[in-house]
Amino acid sequence: MESRARLGGLWEVVKEIFCQKLLTYYLPCSSVLPNHLSGLSVIVTGATSGIGLHTARELANAGAHVIMACRNTKAASDIARQWTVEAHYRKVPNVEVMELDLLSLASVRRFAEVWEQRAVPLHILINNAGVLLMGEPQQFSVDGLEQHMQVNHVAPALLTLLLLPSLLKAPSSRIVNVNSVVHHCAVMEPKNWRGKVKEHNFSSMKAYAASKLAHLMFLKILANSLLEQKRASIQCIAVHPGIVTTKLVPSFQKKSFWMFDPAEGARSVLFCASSDQVADDLDNGFAYYSCNCKPGRVSPHVANMDSCLDVWKKTLEILQLDDNYLSQMIANTNEKLNKNV
Template structure:
């Protein structure tokens, strides 16, 4: 099955093929990401800034479309690979799909913002499910895997090869822990938890506790996706 996060139509096609199987889905790991530090602001064919699309918008669309399948499972988990870069980030909603004034765009800051938006949306999703269906067993976990040498950054790959960063196999440990361990249940708050590379709970941005800010992220995301803001509530009512 082909899936290209730079194309929302590809995400929809992937989800449609999966949903035709009418299977339950126990774990969804949103692992893909891009980092465009030092590059000019660039938009996908969907009109969304590239990092925001791949790191937040597209995996969120995938999660929403696969949510019926996840809710069929007895104890489903959504794992989003996040980053400590979200801690210093802010949310600039207008820059998600609008041109920023020349000289004011920062790829590094936008990367952090995309990870913060991803985390805030995931936390809100967990809260919505927990409030409407207390015993759903639905878990949403964001995890920072540490500095990992992947092709997201060629220099990081070199650093990993000489032992200065985690290899991809080492970096996957915390993600696998969050996907499989029962210990994460103890750290859940309204169905949500955030873990670090050492497989231990960690702090998140204060913005993620701002209900109004999280609501704005939710609404902006759903608006871009063309999904009704009350989609999750309606889905839970009908399942």
């Protein structure tokens, strides 16, 4: 059974890698966004390059208030100024830059605290930033976590949890996590999130895949928990954008015929952030999309709710959050909202 699952996962990866151009032949080269985004607040992490940059720009051009959450604030500010210059006679995009370093959980908490002080709704959170240290030895963050697991899962999970009060203030909101089809090839070993792995046993690709699987499993529990708390207004969506030329992997910066450029990679992310159709595909508040803007298959691990719950609990433990964090946060948010009515 396990070997069949592994073969199925490998097929999903091979299919996506070599057939993604064929699977998306009918999609336009760039996204055409609906006009209902005007006035919506959107946070995009890792918005200075690649998929994140194109996602932020298209949302800003569609009228959304876009917050570029980045470690390199200077680069982000330069990009935002360039967008303003390029606007010419069109409406100047509403873009701002906020510092966020996913390699520091303290930075994540500072970001969330600054945002929450505004006491305004957040309509869309796009957890796009990620890391793949291809071929490099195991590395740890200042928080003592393996870097792939921190940047791709633990830090975005913390950001999401801390921003839930703002997401709950909106009549309808979305969490969009940029994932990867390689999650199909991952196994879940929480002991490796902090522990040193023997050098000959460590693989950066395996660590990357495990981090993407963990974040998918975490999102599944979050969606189910929000539904149980009667908070279906928050939609939880994960998306594989395809294999894209990106700075994430130096060897992928030169485009091959079967790869997407960042604008093509951003299509599925923008679809998940803006399309009304997504709501119809939700299963208990959760959906996983492929690069063709259609629901995709997830690893069998994601269907195992007990395993997903283990990932959820391990994540909360690392973040030093109580098991009842979600219900307590919702109760506190409801109390504040009722006072303002």
